[in-house]
Amino acid sequence: MSILADLQVALESLDVPIETGVFSDAAPSKYMVIVPMSDSFDLHSDNLPCIDVQEARISIYSKGSYTALKNQVVQLLLDSSFTITARSYIGFEDDTGYYHYNVDVAKHYEIGGN
Numbered sequence: 001m002s003i004l005a006d007l008q009v010a011l012e013s014l015d016v017p018i019e020t021g022v023f024s025d026a027a028p029s030k031y032m033v034i035v036p037m038s039d040s041f042d043l044h045s046d047n048l049p050c051i052d053v054q055e056a057r058i059s060i061y062s063k064g065s066y067t068a069l070k071n072q073v074v075q076l077l078l079d080s081s082f083t084i085t086a087r088s089y090i091g092f093e094d095d096t097g098y099y100h101y102n103v104d105v106a107k108h109y110e111i112g113g114n
Contacts, residue, residue: 001109003054007034010080011058014072027098029063032073037104041111052109055085061098070101082107 004020011018017031035057041049060066060073070087077084082105090100 001052003056003105003107004034004036006080006107007056007058007082007105010076010082011073013076014069016069023061027061027096030066030069031061033059033061035059042108049111052111053106054109055104055106058103058105059090060101060103061096062101063097063099066099066101070103073103077103077105 008018011032017023017025017028018034019025019031020034020036023031023033037055037057038053039055040053042051042053044050058073060069062069074084074087084103085106086102086104088102090102092099
């Protein structure tokens with residue numbers, strides 16, 4: 001029941017390096033960084049939460065065109081039952097030479113016992 005683990009599984013077929021928080025190795029021409037954003041309880045019953053909503057941001061970095069990778073990421077996320085809450089082009093980073101694009105996602109996890 002972890003959005004970070006579920007994202008790793010959903011995106012592993014892309015063969016693009018993925019790290020959580022910050023990319024610590026020498027950066028390749030394409031890579032992704034997943035940052036956890038929030039956790040919240042939703043849908044309460046008898047004063048207990050029934051749903052755990054976890055959200056994360058996937059930052060896509062590419063030295064060349066990012067659009068093919070972005071489209072693949074979006075399709076894999078939708079196929080894996082993630083809710084895409086936002087998509088945004090951040091810009092070209094002059095200092096690094098990377099294009100930067102973010103995809104924000106949420107996943108709802110049922111909490112047992114309710």
